[in-house]
Amino acid sequence: MTATLYYIHDPMCSWCWGYRPVWDALQQTLPKSIKVQYVAGGLAPDTDSPMPIEQQKIIQRHWHNIQQKLGTEFNFDFWTKNTPYRSTYIACRALIAAQQQGFHTQMLDAIQRAYYLRALNPSNSDVLVKLATELSQQNNLQLTIDVNQFEKDLSSIETQDRLNKEILLAQELTQQGFPSLVLKQKGKRYSITVDYLDYKTSLAQLQQIILLNSK
Numbered sequence: 001m002t003a004t005l006y007y008i009h010d011p012m013c014s015w016c017w018g019y020r021p022v023w024d025a026l027q028q029t030l031p032k033s034i035k036v037q038y039v040a041g042g043l044a045p046d047t048d049s050p051m052p053i054e055q056q057k058i059i060q061r062h063w064h065n066i067q068q069k070l071g072t073e074f075n076f077d078f079w080t081k082n083t084p085y086r087s088t089y090i091a092c093r094a095l096i097a098a099q100q101q102g103f104h105t106q107m108l109d110a111i112q113r114a115y116y117l118r119a120l121n122p123s124n125s126d127v128l129v130k131l132a133t134e135l136s137q138q139n140n141l142q143l144t145i146d147v148n149q150f151e152k153d154l155s156s157i158e159t160q161d162r163l164n165k166e167i168l169l170a171q172e173l174t175q176q177g178f179p180s181l182v183l184k185q186k187g188k189r190y191s192i193t194v195d196y197l198d199y200k201t202s203l204a205q206l207q208q209i210i211l212l213n214s215k
Contacts, residue, residue: 003034003185003210005192008170010043011095011111012088012122013178014059014074018066019196020112023179026199031210034183038104040092040163041170041178051084059084070196078119085123089163090154094128096162097153098135103145106135125154185213 007023009016016023027036051059056079063074078084091111098107110131114120120127132150153159174180174191181192183206190209195201 003183003213005030005034005036005206006039006169006173006180006182006184007036008039008041008174008178008180008182010041010088010178011091011108012115013043014062014066014116015177015196016179017112017116018070018072019179019194020072022196022199026202029199029203031207033210034206038095038108039170039173040095040166042092042163042167043088043178044086046089047085047087049085051086055086056084073117075117075119078115078121081119082121084121087123090125090128091122092163092166093154093159094122094131094150096159096166097150097156098132098145100153101145101150102143103135106145107131110135125151128154183209185209 030036060076060079063076066072067074094111095104095107098104111122111128114127114131115122120130122128122131129147129151132145132147136145136147173182173189176191179194181194181202183190183192190205192202192205
């Protein structure tokens with residue numbers, strides 16, 4: 001009996017980056033009956049206005065807090081090398097554009113590493129196209145992403161429509177923010193604990209639900 005585990009997130013959510021090692025470990029140990037579905041919840045809508053200085057300070061404090069609690073690596077050069085924007089929808093659209101070519105998880109990884117480790121700004125379309133170009137040049141991929149098609153899809157109405165649907169789905173699934181986990185089985189939904197330090201907490205909860213529903 002199959003079940004769906006929804007991962008509600010945003011590629012530019014710092015707590016999602018902090019959760020990344022545990023999320024990767026959880027996926028590797030999930031029962032085969034559970035399929036994963038990513039849902040981009042859209043943390044911040046499009047804007048051309050630079051992020052206010054006070055908001056920049058608040059987010060930097062979040063980064064320091066996550067680094068202190070979880071040991072997550074951050075490159076704080078981002079805040080001096082870029083003009084930050086409180087805008088993540090375009091990064092979410094990049095995931096959808098990449099997903100249409102089968103490169104969803106690769107693009108998510110590229111965006112997170114660009115933002116948090118390379119001090120690049122995924123709120124800018126040229127950075128996202130650069131990441132797609134880098135993906136197209138990786139020799140370890142069986143397929144090659146079409147960068148021109150990615151760039152077209154990044155700004156298409158269809159991609160924005162898909163993002164709107166994902167945002168609505170995220171809001172329907174949970175109000176707990178990002179990241180969140182929700183399991184759907186037999187028409188029922190179960191909120192799964194997000195433990196930032198140990199994947200086994202979520203795994204045990206998932207296994208218990210699967211076991212109960214199998215009776």
